[in-house]
Amino acid sequence: LMETLMTGSNSEIAAMSKYMAQTHFVQSIILDYLKSLGGRLPEKLAFHYNDSEVLVWAELKDDDWEMEKALILAEAKIKAAYAEFGYNMVTTFVEISDNLPIPNHYKAFKS
Numbered sequence: 001l002m003e004t005l006m007t008g009s010n011s012e013i014a015a016m017s018k019y020m021a022q023t024h025f026v027q028s029i030i031l032d033y034l035k036s037l038g039g040r041l042p043e044k045l046a047f048h049y050n051d052s053e054v055l056v057w058a059e060l061k062d063d064d065w066e067m068e069k070a071l072i073l074a075e076a077k078i079k080a081a082y083a084e085f086g087y088n089m090v091t092t093f094v095e096i097s098d099n100l101p102i103p104n105h106y107k108a109f110k111s
Contacts, residue, residue: 022051025087029054029078030109033089036074042067043096046106054078056091057106059098068093 008016026049033056034041044059056075060067071091078089094100102108 022049025082025085026054029082029087029089032081033074033078036077037070040067040070041110042071043110044102044108045110046102046108048103048106052086053088053090055106056089057094057102058091059094059096059100059102062095062097064095 030047033054042058042060042064044057046057048055048057056071058067058071060071071093075089075091078087082089102111
């Protein structure tokens with residue numbers, strides 16, 4: 001880190017800054033998302049992210065409309081809070097009866 005700042009090219013410094021900013025925002029987004037759920041989680045929960053969005057995979061009990069509503073509200077809060085920084089959140093909802101695995105590129109938080 002310090003060496004890159006001292007001797008790195010502008011591109012290396014910019015890449016490092018981008019990585020640090022992305023790490024900060026993704027961690028903050030996931031923590032705020034979990035806080036807004038108040039400790040209540042779906043059956044399975046996984047995350048993936050890229051330069052501009054955090055993707056959520058949520059597996060719910062069949063017809064668990066309250067959990068779905070809580071997840072939609074949590075996503076809306078994240079969108080409102082982080083849009084100004086260029087971040088978005090998109091949730092994919094599945095139910096247990098869909099019998100779908102968490103996609104490989106997602107990191108399981110609860111499975």
